[in-house]
Amino acid sequence: MADVNRGNRPLSPHLSIYRLPLTAKLSILHRITGVGxxxxxxxxxxxxxxxxxxxxxxxxxxxxxxxxxxxxxxxxSLWALWYHFCNGIRHLFWDAGRGFDLTKTQRNNWIVIGGSVVLTIITLIAA
Incomplete structure (x- = not known):
């Protein structure tokens, strides 16, 4: 028999409760900074x-x-440049097959964010 409630079931995972991981957010940000x-x-x-x-x-x-x-x-724009650069280096490591463990990926997420902020500040001080 056909399931009567089939059309009433929520999507899995339900979009209202699903949280993107930081890696996915940084991937989206990488594209946005490229356009910026x-x-x-x-x-x-x-x-x-x-x-x-x-x-x-x-x-x-x-x-x-x-x-x-x-x-x-x-x-x-300067921050976007440094963020894009740092995230690009992370992608080069991924292309080489390194840094795929969950702990290393999470650590590298924060290294990319912190590195881009630090490099932006250094550039502003040096300029």
Whole structure:
């Protein structure tokens, strides 16, 4: 006999209670930072084009990129660059077949996050 309640059963795992592991969240963040770096590159190219085009246009572009919002975007882009770099190195280790144990994966998640923050701070201090 057909199960009468078959259509009423929840999905497994139910999306309202399922929690993505940190590795999955970092994978999504890796893709987002890739897109963010492209957008930051477009802003930087726009700044260079404005410098070539006219002094007035450059002043407007420079004002925007050196404002608090522009500084926030550029610092965020710098962090995205370092995060993408650190996570890419982790992927190279995975390609070599290393770091697949659960404990090593969890440790490496935090190394990628911490490393990207530390490298961003070092870059900001050095600049």
């Amino acid at each position: 770096m492209v957008l930051a590159a477009v802003l930087i190219v726009w700044w260079f084009v404005a410098a070539v085009y006219s002094p007035e246009y450059f002043a407007a572009a420079d004002w925007l990129l050196t404002s608090w919002l522009g500084t926030l975007v550029m610092v965020g």
